[in-house]
Amino acid sequence: MTNQPGTTVDPxxxxxxxxxxRAAVLFGPGDIRVTDRPVPRPGxxxxxxxxxxxxxxxxxxxxxxxxxPLTPPFGEFTPGHEWTGAVAAAGARVDEFAPGDxxxxxxxxxxxxxxxxxxxxxxxxxxxxxxxxxxxxxGMTADGGFAEYAVHHVGSLYALPPPLxxxxxxxxxxxxxxxxxxxxxxxxxxxxxxxxxxxxPVGLTxxxxxxxxxxxxxxxxxxxxxRLALGRRLGADQVINxxxxxxxxAILGLTGGLGADLTIECSGGPDAPQQCAGATRRGxxxxxxxxxxxxxxxxxxxxxxxxxxxxxxxxxxxxxxxxAVALATQGKLRxxxxxxxxxxxxxxxxxxxxxxxxxxxxxxxxxxx
Ligand SMILES: [Zn+2]
Ligand SMILES: [Zn+2]
Numbered sequence: 001m002t003n004q005p006g007t008t009v010d011p012x013x014x015x016x017x018x019x020x021x022r023a024a025v026l027f028g029p030g031d032i033r034v035t036d037r038p039v040p041r042p043g044x045x046x047x048x049x050x051x052x053x054x055x056x057x058x059x060x061x062x063x064x065x066x067x068x069p070l071t072p073p074f075g076e077f078t079p080g081h082e083w084t085g086a087v088a089a090a091g092a093r094v095d096e097f098a099p100g101d102x103x104x105x106x107x108x109x110x111x112x113x114x115x116x117x118x119x120x121x122x123x124x125x126x127x128x129x130x131x132x133x134x135x136x137x138x139g140m141t142a143d144g145g146f147a148e149y150a151v152h153h154v155g156s157l158y159a160l161p162p163p164l165x166x167x168x169x170x171x172x173x174x175x176x177x178x179x180x181x182x183x184x185x186x187x188x189x190x191x192x193x194x195x196x197x198x199x200x201p202v203g204l205t206x207x208x209x210x211x212x213x214x215x216x217x218x219x220x221x222x223x224x225x226x227r228l229a230l231g232r233r234l235g236a237d238q239v240i241n242x243x244x245x246x247x248x249x250a251i252l253g254l255t256g257g258l259g260a261d262l263t264i265e266c267s268g269g270p271d272a273p274q275q276c277a278g279a280t281r282r283g284x285x286x287x288x289x290x291x292x293x294x295x296x297x298x299x300x301x302x303x304x305x306x307x308x309x310x311x312x313x314x315x316x317x318x319x320x321x322x323x324a325v326a327l328a329t330q331g332k333l334r335x336x337x338x339x340x341x342x343x344x345x346x347x348x349x350x351x352x353x354x355x356x357x358x359x360x361x362x363x364x365x366x367x368x369x
Pocket of ligand 2: 125
């Protein structure tokens with residue numbers, strides 16, 4: 001592989017890269033099928049990755065149902081935004097990676113030219129969805145990882161160090177979401193009482209990073225006992241089953257009646273923002289990183305009366321996937337333990353049925369091309 005900086009000639013893929021691949025394509029709401037597609041060719045600043053596995057998440061269900069803005073047209077769009085794999089070919093201006101390198105990703109690539117990108121806020125790119133201007137969000141506004149191969153901008157790829165598995169790599173992307181939320185809310189949480197709502201993959205990775213960043217105690221609230229038990233194993237100091245216990249009262253009880261310094265809403269449950277507000281102490285912070293099934297009703301006056309700051313963030317911006325790789329490499333972020341189900345690509349429709357129906361109590365379901 002020759003890489004000559006400054007040239008714009010697309011690379012010839014290696015001899016082991018085929019012309020055609022199997023890829024899942026969304027043909028209509030709820031209609032995802034695996035079909036033959038041309039293997040994409042990386043542009044000069046892009047990398048072609050042989051996908052090892054791709055995680056499914058709640059956002060994929062919205063994409064599948066056709067309820068996600070700016071997705072490419074039905075019949076030509078491959079979703080999947082939590083993928084990992086090995087470099088198959090590097091673009092002409094790429095010298096950061098070489099074929100065979102194991103990589104994980106962040107999903108968003110900003111345009112690099114708008115005000116927000118210039119300020120480093122590329123998940124809030126003002127050219128969101130505009131491929132011609134260089135923005136791409138893999139599996140959301142551009143083809144993603146439910147396929148044998150995917151292309152990605154070199155700036156959104158991270159080396160996956162040897163001790164980490166591809167399962168870990170999938171959850172590193174997920175962990176970037178909670179880390180970015182903390183980043184946006186100020187970042188410094190050593191000594192604080194933190195409550196995390198929602199023991200899904202985002203919540204479970206957020207629990208671990210809060211512990212790693214020195215929180216005084218991390219309280220995890222959710223509905224499913226198996227996930228709460230996993231949260232315990234992954235480092236939560238306290239867990240609250242909100243079906244059995246009022247989480248606001250429980251969190252006040254665990255924080256000397258004050259409430260948590262920081263609450264992080266990862267559940268997407270319509271009642272959770274109100275519960276977070278109730279469980280946050282005066283002058284504390286709320287971070288919302290979830291998506292909701294519809295508009296949420298919320299007593300904002302109570303938030304104002306308590307002087308609570310609300311922060312939101314989308315995805316895994318701020319270079320936080322790099323931080324997630326570092327924490328995982330140090331053993332402070334365990335991803336593979338969250339992977340409960342694996343399906344071959346050809347069975348992707350079954351994989352999504354399992355995710356939607358929560359059949360077999362899945363945490364992270366991955367698809368293996
Ligand atoms: Zn996701
Ligand atoms: Zn931009």
